[in-house]
Amino acid sequence: MVNKHLIPRKIDNKKLLEAFYKVPRHLYVPDRFRRFAYEDYPLDIGHGQTISQPYMVAYMLDLLNIENSDKVLEIGTGSGYQTAILAELAAEIYTVERIPELMITARNILDEQGYKNIYYRVGDGTKGWEKAYPPTQEFDKIVVSAASPSVPQSLINQLAERGLLVIPAGARRSQDLILIEKRNGETIETRHGGCTFVPLIGSEGWDAE
Numbered sequence: 001m002v003n004k005h006l007i008p009r010k011i012d013n014k015k016l017l018e019a020f021y022k023v024p025r026h027l028y029v030p031d032r033f034r035r036f037a038y039e040d041y042p043l044d045i046g047h048g049q050t051i052s053q054p055y056m057v058a059y060m061l062d063l064l065n066i067e068n069s070d071k072v073l074e075i076g077t078g079s080g081y082q083t084a085i086l087a088e089l090a091a092e093i094y095t096v097e098r099i100p101e102l103m104i105t106a107r108n109i110l111d112e113q114g115y116k117n118i119y120y121r122v123g124d125g126t127k128g129w130e131k132a133y134p135p136t137q138e139f140d141k142i143v144v145s146a147a148s149p150s151v152p153q154s155l156i157n158q159l160a161e162r163g164l165l166v167i168p169a170g171a172r173r174s175q176d177l178i179l180i181e182k183r184n185g186e187t188i189e190t191r192h193g194g195c196t197f198v199p200l201i202g203s204e205g206w207d208a209e
């Protein structure tokens with residue numbers, strides 16, 4: 001997968017590629033799709049949700065330039081695959097998922113894989129890590145894995161100075177990948193191409209259909 005789908009598409013961050021080599025994606029994919037686990041497309045994980053396309057995960061994390069001292073907030077745990085990649089690269093991962101069943105499945109696999117640097121919360125991630133334990137208030141990096149009509153203000157508030165946030169934002173069925181950097185309390189926004197994610201559903205996202 002790495003050699004066929006990531007390196008040819010200009011993902012050349014060595015640490016990122018190593019994490020992709022290391023994490024077995026088939027563990028995070030439902031049994032019936034295991035034979036497709038190393039193909040470059042999203043797969044159904046139930047509850048109307050998908051495990052993201054590997055290239056898209058790589059592209060978003062490359063934009064974030066994850067460092068090993070980073071505290072990372074992930075919104076949309078889903079299968080837990082990206083959570084595992086993040087846990088290989090950063091110091092602490094705080095991950096939020098709104099569908100309890102998906103969180104249970106993801107957490108079981110991540111626990112089995114021995115990750116000790118992940119904190120989990122079931123709830124509305126458009127509000128970030130609000131009122132969750134441990135009481136972390138600011139994150140070096142934030143990655144949103146579901147599509148929002150706009151960038152939730154709560155997430156901007158929880159981004160540290162010089163921090164980076166990546167989010168697909170736009171229409172319900174097609175979006176642009178947006179990178180936000182916080183500098184001197186101001187946000188600088190750049191756009192990084194079109195994409196398609198499942199909707200981010202919550203008080204600062206979309207209404208449930």
Ligand code: SAH
Pocket residue numbers: 049050051052053075076077078079080081082083096097098099102123124125126145146198199200201202205
């Ligand atoms: N990175 C994950 C992506 C899963 S799809 C993976 O590759 O498996 C996006 C996920 O975001 C879904 O599981 C969906 O339930 C979740 N989601 C949608 N709105 C959310 C919200 N407001 N808070 C937390 N999770 C949300």
